Amino acid sequence: MPATMTTTSALQSVLARQGHDGTRLMQILRETQEALGWLSPPVLTEIARDIGWPRARVESTAGFYSFFHTRPLGRYRVLWSDNITDRMLGNIDLMQAMCEKLWLEPGRVSEDGLVSVDTTSCTGMCDQGPALLVNYRAVTRMTPRRVEAMVDLIRAETPVAAWPAEWFAVEDNIRRKDILLGNALVPGEALAAALERGAAAMLDEIKRSGLRGRGGAGFGTGLKWEACRDAMGEAHYVICNADEGEPGTFKDRVLLTRYADLVFEGMTIAGHVVGAKKGLLYLRGEYRYLLEPLESVLAARRAAGLLGGNILGQPFDFDIEVHLGAGAYICGEESALIESLEGKPGRPRIRPPFPVTHGYLGQPTTVNNVETLAAACLVAKHGGEWYSKVGTTKSAGSKILSVSGDVERPGIYEYPFGVTVQQVLNDAGIEGCTQAVQVSGPSGVTLGQNELERRIAFEDIPTAGALMVFDCTRDMFEVARNFAHFFAHESCGFCTPCRVGTTVVARLMDKLATGHGSPYDIDEMFKMHRLMQGASHCGLGNSACNPMFDTLNKFRPAYERRLKSLDYEPAFDLDAALSQARQMTGRDDAAAHLANVEES
Amino acid sequence: MADRKLRVATTSLAGCFGCHMSFLDIDERLLDLLELVEFDRSPITDIKHCGPCDLGLVEGGVCNAENVHVLREFRKNCKILVALGACAVNGGLPAQRNHLDLRDILAAVYETEGGLARGARIPNDPELPLPLNQVHPIHEVVKIDYFLPGCPPSADAIWKFLTDLIAGRTPHLGHGLIHYD
Known part of the structure; x- marks a missing residue:
């Protein structure tokens, strides 16, 4: 089946916009899918031919990511966020109600090819769930009434762009500000201070500040930048890891919504220190709606001379691009993220070599968390010593926490490092008793009632900042x-x-x-x-x-209390497993049944 | 354990007897083995029901009601029960039918397939064991103590496994005895 004329012209304009460059395959696939609805076999063939890659490589990327589909999944694709916090707010009942109204099974496409409804991993709206994505646009605070109205709009085939704007409203819910969220920097201020210091001196300030990675691992930012700066290569790169996939985490979303200038400025400062000309921000696919606002912040910064050639009149060229992911948690791992930026499936590389010497396109690359880069601006402005005085001995500065679950005021809380979990709970407001707090999402730790005096700091609980709170009625x-x-x-x-x-x-x-x-x-x-x-x-x-x-x-x-017995139990209902054979043979004799537990 | 021979039972459920053939491939070492073990229910002895044993080797997955009964008889009588080969471990080749509906399979095989006699019907004699909706690995029906993978496990692997077990060591196949070709 050859690609039709309209398909071809839409595809060609995408390919031209992306420079026929295979390393931009993720963006090619996303834009193609946005234009054509899905990635059909002839389209993949044409993309492969155009970028000069074997078709199998294009298909392996297209097949890897949850948000790319190589079969049609309906003109409306509804994906319910299925984090435990969405569950606690009743997402499953709402999804069932939606499916019943649409005469649809979850995961199936409707007979007329109009709509499919399914679940997806946490979309980062834990403080305003139950959340969903419709055609990859984030919707928050779903209610039974919204479900009904949404079903009507889908049935009437109203374009998503014409849906009520308030459904797509995403609140920032900033509840507590400290040095970072409460900063009074104007765009360019921190960058000017950094350029005035010079790259080497700026690196010293970062090292003096004790700034550590905010993605959770806590690697020294100064050490990382220095290793990248010292590594030999044709080009150096700065990557901002905004693939905030750990369920329960949403601080980067707020930083990119309200403090995008600060993040881009931190990237620019990092670029100046490591000697990079190019920065890439890898934005998770769930935050697709942030792409245009971020692009316009970038455009404004270019217009103000804060990006591009001769930044602030200095001999320093640097620019930033935003790349979108496509629904893969694993891409939060820095080497998987780099693979993805190169147009490949997001599979972690074997390390060493580390990205600081062999990163993006094999060149020295520093990969930093959104919050780390924003914090670097504070260091540039106020100096390393000032920064190091905030927080604890081994955890300098402040930490932004994403608090969700059973609290009165879910949202964003910034504290100096060393704050106790109990303090955060008190500020967020607890109704009844707290049974457990999941820190750092599923891959982190579950704290019981007796551990709430533990502290958020690399000395005690290192974290990217997610706190999901479970009261005593929840089933752990x-x-x-x-x-x-x-x-x-x-x-x-x-x-x-x-x-x-x-x-x-x-x-x-x-x-x-x-x-x-x-x-x-x-x-x-x-x-x-x-x-x-x-x-x-x-x-x-x-x-x-x-x-x-x-x-x-x-x-x-x-x-x-769920165990059936203290003895072995089969994995399935043995008697029910004979049901189809009984139906087809019409038998119901004793030998046509099996006891689930052996009679002794 | 030394003054008494180990009593061993073997059976093949939804398997092809390939694992038993591989067992026989230990060749002359079978004579050494017979110094250490005696066989209860097994194709080697043709004993129909197993009595108390030290060790049971089960080849094949569970595809019908009879398999369940045999497997339970083994579990009840064997102190140590071993899943022998790929089908016992994870369902193997017979489990390829699992993505089809059993009703469709029965209808196709006995009623609608070309070349069947007129009025052919799905057999419903109570003597025949009913097939399960899906084929299952044996650990989903009874507790299994050890798993010996391979299609089939090589004679050397089986020999190493048995000699470890008889000597009282936790069986460990090690490099070269597990491979995928």
């Missing part, structure tokens, strides 16, 4: 089960321990959930935890069993 087993399914969905499939292990764990959790569990299954989960932690290729597999391990240790009765 269901929390862990939600996370187990999240990891099974997000495993990139590259290594067997993680690809198979995450699914085995999710099935074991389901077995317990359906009342078929036994102590052997709990033993098996501990075995999987050890195996995956030791044998997985990257951090996803290493940490995928954390929530189960923590909840099994701290909330074991939530598991035990």
Whole structure:
């Protein structure tokens, strides 16, 4: 089937805009899909021919990402965010109601090809759920009434652009500001201070500040920039990691909405320090709606001489591009992110070599979190010593926390490092008693009631800043089960321990959930935890069993009360497994049935 | 354990007996093995029901009601139960039918396929075990203690596994005895 004329012209304009450049394949695929609805085989063939890549490579990228489809999935694609916080706000009932009204099964496309409804991983709207994406546009605060109205608009085939604007409103919900969110910097102020210091002196200030990576790992920013600056290469790159995929985290969304200038300025300062001419911001696909606003901030900065050639009249050229991801949690891992930026499936690379020496296009690259880069502006303006005095000895500065779940005021809270979890809960407002707090999302730690005096700092709990709060009415087993399914969905499939292990764990959790569990299954989960932690290729597999391990240790009765017996239990209903054969043979004799437990 | 021979039972459920053939491929080592073990229910002895055993080796997955009964008999009688080969471990080749609806399969095979006698029907004799909706690995029906992968596991792998077990060591196949070709 040859591509039709309209398809070809739409495709050609996308390819021309992206410079027929294979490393921009992610953007080519996204824009093509936005224009044509889906990525059909002839379209992939034409893209492959145009960029000069083997078709299999194009297809492997198109097939890897959740938000690219190589089969039609309806003119309206509704994806309900399925983080535990959305669950707690009733997303599943709302999705079922939507499906019933549309005469649709979740995951299926309607017969007329109009609509499909499914779930997706956390869309970063945990403080204003239940959330969803419609044609990859974020919608917040879903209600039964909104579901009804949305169904009507879909049936009437009203374009998404004409839907009520308030559905797409995303609140910032900034509840507490500290040095970063409360800064009074005007665009260009921090950059001017950095350029005045000079690259080497600016690097010294960053090292003096004790600034550490805000993505959770806490690597020294000064050390990273220095290693990148010192590495030999044809070009150096600055990458801002805005693939904020850890469920429960949404601080980068707010930074990019309200403080985009600060983030871009931090990237520019990093570029000046490491000797880069180009910066890339990798924005998660769920934040597609931020693309145009970010582009206009970039345009304004270019117009003001803060980006482009001879920045602020100095011999320093630097520009920034925004790249969009397409629904892959794994791309938050820096080497997977770089793969994705190069147009490939987001599979983590083997490290070393590290990105600081062999990163984007094999060149020295510094990959920093959104918040880290914003914080670098404060260091540029006020100096390293000033910055290092905020926070604790080993954790300088402030941390932005994304608080969601059972609190009165979910949203964004910034504190100097060293704040206790209890303090955050008090400020966010607790109704009733708190049973647990999940810090850093599913891959982080589950804190029980007796651990709430622990501190947010690299000395105690290192975190990218997500706090999901669960009150005493919540079932911690269901929390862990939600996370187990999240990891099974997000495993990139590259290594067997993680690809198979995450699914085995999710099935074991389901077995317990359906009342078929036994102590052997709990033993098996501990075995999987050890195996995956030791044998997985990257951090996803290493940490995928954390929530189960923590909840099994701290909330074991939530598991035990689901056990069917203390003996072995089959994984499925044996008698029901004979149902089809009974139906087809018309038999109902004793031998046509199986007891689920062996008679002794 | 040394003064008494280990009692071993073996069976093939939804398998092809390939794992048993591979077992026989230990060749002359079978004579050494017979110094250490004696067989209960097994194709080698033709004993129909197994009694108390130390070790049960099960080839094949679970595809019908009879498989369930045999497997339970093994679990009840064997102190150690081993999944022998790919089909027992994860369903293997027979599980390829799992993405089809059993009703469609039965109708196609017995009623609608070309070349069938007039009025052919799905057999419903109570003597025949009913097939399960899907084929399952054996650990989904009873507790399994050890898994020996391979299609089939090589004779050397089976030998290493058995000699480890008999000597009281946790079986460990090590490099070269697990491979995918």
